[in-house]
Amino acid sequence: MNLRPAPRIDGLQYANWSEKIFRQLRSGGVDAVHVTITYHETFRETVLNIETWNRWFERFPDLIFQGRTAADVQLARATGRTAIFFGSQNPSCIEDDIGLVEVLHTLGLRFMQLTYNNQSLLATGCYEAEDSGLTRMGRAVVAEMNRVGMVVDMSHSAVRSTLEAIAHSTRPIAITHANPAAWHPALRNKSDKVLQALAESGGIFGFSLYPHHLKGGSACSVQDFCQMIARTADKFGIRALAIGSDLCQDQPDSVVEWMRSGRWTKAVDYGEGSASAPGFPAMPVWFQDNRHFGAIEAGLLEVGMSQAEVAAIMGGNWLDFFARSFSSVATRQERAAE
Amino acid sequence: MNLRPAPRIDGLQYANWSEKIFRQLRSGGVDAVHVTITYHETFRETVLNIETWNRWFERFPDLIFQGRTAADVQLARATGRTAIFFGSQNPSCIEDDIGLVEVLHTLGLRFMQLTYNNQSLLATGCYEAEDSGLTRMGRAVVAEMNRVGMVVDMSHSAVRSTLEAIAHSTRPIAITHANPAAWHPALRNKSDKVLQALAESGGIFGFSLYPHHLKGGSACSVQDFCQMIARTADKFGIRALAIGSDLCQDQPDSVVEWMRSGRWTKAVDYGEGSASAPGFPAMPVWFQDNRHFGAIEAGLLEVGMSQAEVAAIMGGNWLDFFARSFSSVATRQERAAE
Known part of the structure; x- marks a missing residue:
């Protein structure tokens, strides 16, 4: 049973999951986490990933279980476990078939990015030169996601596509893992215009600990990170703000290669990395794994938040x-x- | 709201579903029905069939909804609708992957036949010359079906395989649609030995209205059918007995070809039919569709059942x-x- 007064929830992780990490989730008092289960995988490959999770749920029922509703966060706290909510970082899992939105929702998918970095069937990713906004299928799929209760996530999408998703979606959307571009102008970070539209529409923004999203990268201090959060709260209000750590713990570099290059290119795409630094960057010393959320909590109190x-x-x-x-x-x- | 004192449930149908048939289910007071959604289809093809059902659930919510638990039968009665429970007549939908048992259970599959007429990866069908019983994968899959709550259905299986499934399964199994071979010695009908083992293990047997399973075929009288049920109850007790009509309403003959020949032969397999009568047989005049369950109910009372x-x-x-x-x-x- 979790005796902390408030829930602790992380809005995105893609770890190389293991009993060690599940135990660290418990040590860190993490009641719920949105986990990426698929990037460029087809529907059938995504189902194989769900099967892998089903094996973990069967094997470690004292540590984790599959989250489906908000009430499962309270169940997690009452039983001292972590609720795992599924998400996809690209719409490859629905292929060209809108009917798979409901099927995947039934299987527990609660978040889906309309794009990773590239153009998808639904919208434009943040690495494309041209951003043509929501496609015909994109509008249809957003409406279907709204109907069944699957969150539109625009973390890796381009600006126009993101603004159109906010406008077209009848339910609030999420940017689960990014930071404000005003603090660190990375391609993946978001402009004040996007943050304003997101906050005004009831959406939510998860602050990322991924070094490429941090001012100073891996050397970013917890004070600087927390001051940035406090300033963002001053600008856009508290309600839209949360954590989406983007923790990719224990992953081999082959995984970041899959994330960036999938099967869409025969070349190597370095994404936020570079030819000289192609792999996962080192996490900040104060946020190495799930046991370290306390450092952020303490840091936020130190910069004067209530x-x-x-x-x-x-x-x-x-x-x-x-x-x-x-x-x-x-x-x-x-x-x-x- | 259904004011009938007891629920009316059909243990198997594979109709060419339409609004007309959904309305006939309501006219006939059918509270729940186990519908076949797949035969030889792969997993992905089965999911396409589920998508088709999802469209019907979305389109006709005042007539039908997806049943997942026994409580859904009561919900159906309280709201005047029919609960639709999914089943498969062959294990093609799990391919060679035991993880798909849980995935399909999450998508609502509540029954799966271990075989259609042929040898499968799991067991032997009733048309094979040799019956080698449950395979290695068959034993593993039955255990997994037991764990997640998916019913083992042996309607189209051979005798040894059926007896081994009854013995190996830790939960009662079903023969959803067949008749006693003692009444009509069709290959698909079941011996007293099978019926005895099924009843003793807490299993259930659905009496079929499919003409090839009826003494006299399409000309079988409701009196003869109901007398057969009463005699079966005398032999094996009431608790194991139910209806599994095997109604295949409005289906074109191409569907019975798919059921029998799938993709496993380049020839035409006639199954219970013949070259001179390859199509669906005509249903008995007293059971043409879902509005006619009352004829069976009245017939059972007339032969002296309470x-x-x-x-x-x-x-x-x-x-x-x-x-x-x-x-x-x-x-x-x-x-x-x-």
Whole structure:
């Protein structure tokens, strides 16, 4: 049972999962985490990844279980476990088939990015030269995601596509893992215009600990990171802000190669890396794994945020967002029949 | 709302579904039906069939919804709808991958035949010359079906395989659609030895209305059919007996070709038919569609069965079986964590 007064929720991780990391989640008091289960994988390959998770759920039931609703976060706290919520960082898993949105939601997928870095069937990624916004299928799929209760995640999308997703979606969207470009102007970080539109629409933003998103990279200090969060809260309010660590613990560099290059190129795409630094960057010394969320919490208090504000950022806002996002919207006919 | 005192449940249908048939289910007071959604289809093709059902659920929410638990039968009665429970008549949908058992259970699959008429990866079908019983994978998959709550259905299996499935399964199994061979010695009908083992193990047997399973075929009278049921109850007790109509309403003959020949032969297999009568046989005049369950109910009363016995056969026994069958068995570790 978790005796902490507020939930601790991480908005994105893609670790090389193991019993060690599941135990670190417990040591760190992490009640829930949104995990990436698929990037460029087809539907069938994504289902194989779900099967791998099913084996972990069967093997480590005292540490983890599959989260499906906001209530599962409370179940996690009551039983001293971590609720695992599935997400995809690219829409490859739905192939060209809108019917797979509901199928994957039934299998537990709660987040899907409309793009990784490239153009997808749905929208434009942040590495493309031209951003043509939501496609015809993109609009249809966003409406279907809204209907079934799957969160639109625009972390890796281009600006126009992101703004159009915010406008077109009838439910608030997420940018699960990024930082403000005003603090560190990386291609993956987000402009104040995007942050403003996201916050005004009831969406949510997860601050990333991935070094390429940090001012100073791996050398970024916890004070600098927390001051940036406090300033962002001053600009856009507390409610839209949360953590999405982007922790990729224990992954071999072959995984970041898959994330960046998938099967779309025969060359090597370095993404946020470079030919001289192609692999995963070293995490900051103060955030190495799931046991270190306390450093952020303490850092936020030190820069003058209140207990209530810190609790909201460390998990309360995600819990509220989960509650607004994961259930299906009954159609008029369905409501009429109940 | 269904005001009938007892539930009416059909243990197998494979209709060419349409709004007309969904309305006939309501007219006939059918609270729940196990529908075949796949035969020789791969996993991906089976998911396409689920997508088709999802469209029907979205389109006709005042008539049907997806059933997942026994409680959904009560929900169907309370809201005047029919709960649709998914099943497969062959294990093609799990391919060679035991992990797909849990995945398909999450998507709602509640019954799976270990074989259609042929040898499968799991067991032997009733048309093979040699019956080698449960395979290595068959034993593993039955254990997994037991764990997640998916019913083993041996309707199209050979005798030894059926007896081994009954013995190996830790939960009662089903023969969803067949008749006693003692009444009509068709290859698909079941011996008293199989019926005895099924009943003693807490399993369930659905009497079929498919003409090839009926004494006299399409000309079989409702009296003869109901007398056969009463005699079977005298031999094996009431609790194991139910209806599994095998109604294949409005299907073109191309569908029975797919059922029999799939992709396993380049020739045409006639199954229970023949070269001179290759298509679907005509249903008995007293059971043409879902509006005609009342004829069976009245027939059972006329041959001297009690109201309680008739209610058990028309749906009560299925409801009890559903309640014992569809929930997952928590592992020791899972129970320890709760």
